Amino acid sequence: MIELLEELARVNYSGAPFLVAYGITWLICGVLWQKIKLNYAAIATLFQGIVALPIALLILYIVGAFTLRPDTGILNSLSIIIAMSQLLAIPLLIAMFQREHYTIIPFIFSIVGAVHFLMYAWLYQEVAYIIMPIVLSVLLAVIYGKGKVNQLIISAKSAGLACYATGGLLLMNASYLLSGYII
Numbered sequence: 759m760i761e762l763l764e765e766l767a768r769v770n771y772s773g774a775p776f777l778v779a780y781g782i783t784w785l786i787c788g789v790l791w792q793k794i795k796l797n798y799a800a801i802a803t804l805f806q807g808i809v810a811l812p813i814a815l816l817i818l819y820i821v822g823a824f825t826l827r828p829d830t831g832i833l834n835s836l837s838i839i840i841a842m843s844q845l846l847a848i849p850l851l852i853a854m855f856q857r858e859h860y861t862i863i864p865f866i867f868s869i870v871g872a873v874h875f876l877m878y879a880w881l882y883q884e885v886a887y888i889i890m891p892i893v894l895s896v897l898l899a900v901i902y903g904k905g906k907v908n909q910l911i912i913s914a915k916s917a918g919l920a921c922y923a924t925g926g927l928l929l930m931n932a933s934y935l936l937s938g939y940i941i
Contacts, residue, residue: 760883765828767882771939775817777932779810780871784925787864791918799914800860803867803921804851833881840877844870861917865898868924872898890931897923 872891905916
């Protein structure tokens with residue numbers, strides 16, 4: 759089993775293409791929180807994955823990950839469950855959007871992603887997928903704790919900082935993981 763997981767990690771560059779694509783879209787969302795109306799920034803944050811996922815899959819296609827992928831059998835079901843786990847937050851995020859609690863959306867969505875990444879520590883046999891979510895959860899707590907609050911709603915600046923922290927950590931983790939393949 760360990761050999762299969764190692765081969766899966768090698769072919770998929772330990773998930774780095776996903777981290778790059780999502781890291782970029784999270785950084786773009788950070789900019790949007792500073793430039794556009796809160797409701798539009800919230801929508802962009804909620805749906806940034808619609809842009810990131812095809813980009814990540816295209817990168818994997820270009821590097822041949824789909825043709826080189828080992829037969830993972832039952833792990834395919836586990837991979838799908840891990841990938842879909844983030845969808846459980848969608849009803850809460852929709853309710854927050856309806857109540858116009860826009861600026862809290864990046865915090866909730868990001869922490870759900872952090873929990874999601876923990877499972878990849880086992881799948882890709884990478885401790886970086888444990889460290890990154892821990893650092894992200896601490897950063898989000900600091901940003902939220904230090905952010906300006908008006909009537910129990912965090913500022914757009916803090917929402918943007920949450921997006922920057924998320925995107926930055928995703929890209930840093932991708933760089934670390936890719937360095938293992940380049941060296």
